[in-house]
Amino acid sequence: GGKIPIRWTAPEAIAFRKFTSASDVWSYGIVMWEVVSYGxxxxxxxxxxxxxxxxxxxxxxxxxxxxxxxxxxxMLDCWQKDRNSRPKFDDIVNMLDKLIRNPNSLKTLVNASS
Structure with a gap:
């Protein structure tokens, strides 16, 4: 039993109560979104x-x-419907590490406000 935090939970975890590191990756994507959108x-x-x-x-x-x-x-990669298509946490760490080491890669914004 217990309540599920729907907004942070992967679709397969909601539907089948199947919690895996792949469903954790989905949740991590939501948390990244929260951080970047200032809560x-x-x-x-x-x-x-x-x-x-x-x-x-x-x-x-x-x-x-x-x-x-x-x-x-x-974030979108973390939210792949097919849980096997989501990155592993090792991949996420490597990607974030690369971005931090190459700050210029962070200059391209999705929707820059003028």
Missing amino acids: ERPYWEMTNQDVIKAVEEGYRLPSPMDCPAALYQL
Whole structure:
């Protein structure tokens, strides 16, 4: 039993209560989104039922304002419907490490505000 934090939970974990490192990767992607959007609530005012339906239908959170494109792509990778297509945590660490070591890679923003 127990409640599931729907907004942070991978679709397969919601549907089958199957929690794996792949479902943790999904959740990590949501947390990255929260951090980059300065603590915005994932899926804003949507109800949990609406979140479940939207995610199942392929909806993904939009890029936070001024988010580096490479970072948003990493979030999208974490939110792959097929859990086997999601990066492993080793891959995520390597990618973040690369971005930190090459700050210029963070200059390309998804939707730069003027």
